[in-house]
Every structure is written in C-alpha cells, then in structure tokens.
C-alpha cells in the first residue's frame with residue numbers, strides 16, 4: 118500500500134514511512150492511494166472473530182509489506198492485551214435501537230488507547246536496530262496526551278513533547294499526563310491557549326524547515342495515518358456483531374478533530390454497510406456548520422464540560438474534502454491555503470453532496486448533554502461521560518429507520534470528568550483501582566507562552582538532534 122498527501126506535493130510513502138513521518142512535507146495529510154475493498158463474504162467471515170483477529174483482517178491491506186502477518190498479529194495481541202475488558206471494545210445495549218460501543222477500557226480510559234497502544238509498538242518496531250531518535254510533538258485537549266504518553270514513556274529512541282492548553286483539560290486528564298515522570302516525557306502547558314493554538318504550533322513545527330530539518334519529527338495526533346487505521350477496526354467489530362454485512366448500522370460519533378468519524382468513513386469506503394455517520398459536536402460547532410450549511414469558518418473556542426471536543430479547526434476534515442473532491446491535490450491545496458489565510462471556506466457542491474450521502478450532523482448544547490447523561494443513567498443504568506452524552510443526544514435525535522441499530526461511540530470513561538457527570542446524574546464516578554492514587558502522585562510540567570519561539574526553544578534545548 119502506498120500513501121499520498123492531500124496536497125499532492127509530497128513524496129509517496131509506504132506504511133512504515135508514513136507512520137514515522139506523521140504530517141506530509143507539503144503541509145497535507147497522508148492517506149492510502151486507494152481504498153481497500155472487502156467483499157460481503159469477507160465481512161461475513163468476521164462474525165465471531167476476536168478483536169485481535171478483526172484488527173489483523175482489517176489492517177492487513179493498509180500495512181502492505183511493512184509488517185508480516187505474524188508481526189501484525191503479535192503487535193495487536195500485545196497492544197490489546199493491556200485492555201481491561203476481554204472484548205477490548207464491548208457493546209452495551211441501551212434500548213431497542215441504541216447501543217454504546219465502549220472504547221475506554223484501555224490504560225488511560227479513552228478511545229485514544231485503541232490506536233496509540235498500537236502506534237507505540239509500531240514506532241518501537243520500525244526504529245529497532247537503527248540509530249534513529251524521533252521527536253514526537255503532539256497537541257492535546259486532554260485524551261491524546263495521556264494515551265500517547267502511556268504508549269511511549271520509557272521507550273528507547275523516542276522523546277515526546279506534549280502541548281496542552283493550560284487550565285482547559287480536566288484535573289484527571291492533566292494528572293494522567295503530568296504524573297508520568299519518565300525522562301523522555303515532556304509536558305508543556307500553554308498559557309492563554311486553546312487546543313487549536315496547540316495544534317497550529319505542532320503543524321508549524323513540521324512546516325518550518327529550519328526546525329524540522331534539525332529533528333526527526335513525528336506525530337501521535339490523528340494527523341498520523343496509523344492512528345486512523347487502528348480506529349477503523351472497531352467499526353467493523355461493532356457492525357458485524359449487530360448484523361453486518363446483512364444489516365446496515367449507523368454510528369453517532371462525538372467529534373472534534375474529525376479523526377474518529379473519518380475512520381468510520383474509511384470503514385464505509387471499504388465496504389462495511391454504514392447507514393449513517395452522525396457527527397455530534399458541542400457548541401464548538403464548525404463541523405456541524407460545515408456539514409449542514411457548507412460553512413467551514415473558524416469560531417472562537419468556547420470552553421465546555423466536554424473539553425476534548427473544544428476544537429474549531431478539525432484536521433482530518435481535510436482528508437474528507439480531498440477524497441470527496443476527486444482527490445485533486447492542487448485544488449485542495451488552494452482551498453486549504455485559503456482557509457489558513459482567512460480562517461473560513463465554503464465547501465464545493467461536490468464536497469457537500471458527497472458528504473450528505475453518508476454524514477449527518479448535530480450540535481448539542483449543555484442542557485442537551487446533561488439530559489442525555491441523565492437519560493442513560495435513569496433508563497439504562499449507564500453512567501456516561503460528557504463526550505459520549507453528546508454523541509448519544511445526537512443519536513437519539515437523528516431520524517433513522519427503526520430497524521437500523523444506532524451505535525454511539527463511548528469515547529471516554531466517566532471518571533475522567535467527575536464534576537459534570539455528578540452534576541447531571543448525582544453519581545460521582547470513581548477512578549479504576551489502577552489509577553486510584555492519581556491525585557497523590559507528583560506532577561511535572563512546564564508552563565510556557567503559546568508562541569512558536571517559546572515552544573521551539575524549549576524543545577530544541579532538550580531534544581536529540583538528527
């Protein structure tokens with residue numbers, strides 16, 4: 118499998134290269150040069166398959182020659198062996214039509230672990246036997262940071278610099294990052310910044326030749342293709358359990374950077390019968406406006422009780438626009454450069470029509486989010502986190518035929534967001550025993566102004582050069 122950049126002007130790479138590269142050198146994002154396709158029989162053969170078996174089957178076409186089948190299986194077995202549930206991503210039924218797909222049974226209690234546990238092992242595998250030392254730079258609104266740090270802490274050949282917006286992640290999320298004291302982990306709290314500012318700084322580091330030529334930069338955000346590839350798996354795993362390939366299934370996805378729901382789009386392109394992908398946003402609703410009105414214009418980020426979705430520039434939307442716009446790198450590059458200059462763009466008719474065939478969207482406000490948490494607790498006995506609640510609220514409001522199962526992606530454990538959960542439901546979720554002492558652990562992080570100069574100077578002082 119070969120990978121091409123959305124902006125059409127970067128080298129074509131194989132899977133190993135694309136995993137280590139992260140962002141494309143032309144500022145674009147990599148994606149496969151064509152979508153692998155599964156027949157109905159191949160999907161039916163996944164019935165009863167374990168999570169690891171499903172993962173191997175779904176990811177094999179993407180890894181190409183970079184890993185043998187045995188290697189891929191061994192890495193998946195190791196990555197998913199750390200999950201606290203035997204099904205890895207279990208389904209829980211809420212009522213006759215609605216299910217939760219619990220993606221938070223990994224080490225750091227959010228869906229990010231599904232991909233990042235594997236990505237950490239892929240980095241190790243691809244770096245082993247070489248002298249290379251990679252510098253991972255990442256941005257987090259709370260969950261990617263802890264999952265990436267857990268996956269990379271103490272690994273040889275890697276340093277990780279993780280930027281989070283100071284005061285805009287939950288206390289549990291912050292401590293899950295800042296209490297990891299391994300020498301290769303560097304947490305940076307950006308003062309007066311949003312996640313979007315942090316993400317823009319990360320992209321600027323890749324795009325700045327004088328900085329990026331000094332270090333072997335790599336990415337753990339969903340700009341890295343390998344992240345999305347691993348997330349495609351649970352769409353297959355869930356849909357097959359609910360009747361695919363004979364019965365189409367809809368998914369409601371709490372959305373911010375558009376990575377998780379883009380993985381659903383990839384699953385559909387591969388032949389999985391997906392009835393609808395419901396993109397659920399909080400009041401930071403750039404994606405809802407883009408999908409419902411064609412208006413992709415950046416608003417001011419409003420802090421909410423679902424901080425991981427407080428995002429107004431959704432990196433992976435570029436991948437969708439590229440694919441829907443006929444994969445014209447030059448045209449997409451022009452569209453994205455226009456957005457970068459004016460912070461606004463209109464979707465083309467082809468992009469809008471293409472998106473509306475599969476996607477629908479909704480914007481969920483604070484009251485609707487709390488009501489969904491209360492409904493899940495009172496009617497199904499499930500305590501859910503604010504992000505999941507946004508997905509569930511949109512799922513319950515979507516108009517879908519009654520015979521289509523609707524799966525809401527449960528993206529985080531409620532204990533990561535104890536205050537809003539307790540306010541809505543009266544239940545204060547407890548931290549799982551393995552991190553029960555989180556609030557007794559020592560924290561370490563640097564507070565920096567959110568400027569390119571301050572952050573790159575800090576990294577350059579500590580990072581191993583090429």
Ligand SMILES: Cc1ncc(COP(=O)(O)O)c(C=O)c1O
Nearest residue numbers: 260372373374375376377425528
């Ligand atoms: C708990 C949680 N839910 C939903 C999202 C949104 O996912 P995505 O950014 O892939 O759209 C995030 C952050 O990515 C998250 O951490």
Ligand SMILES: N[C@@H](CCOP(=O)(O)O)C(=O)O
Nearest residue numbers: 257258259260261338339425
């Ligand atoms: N919600 C994320 C934001 C970054 O998203 P990513 O999927 O691109 O890594 C977070 O929790 O950090």
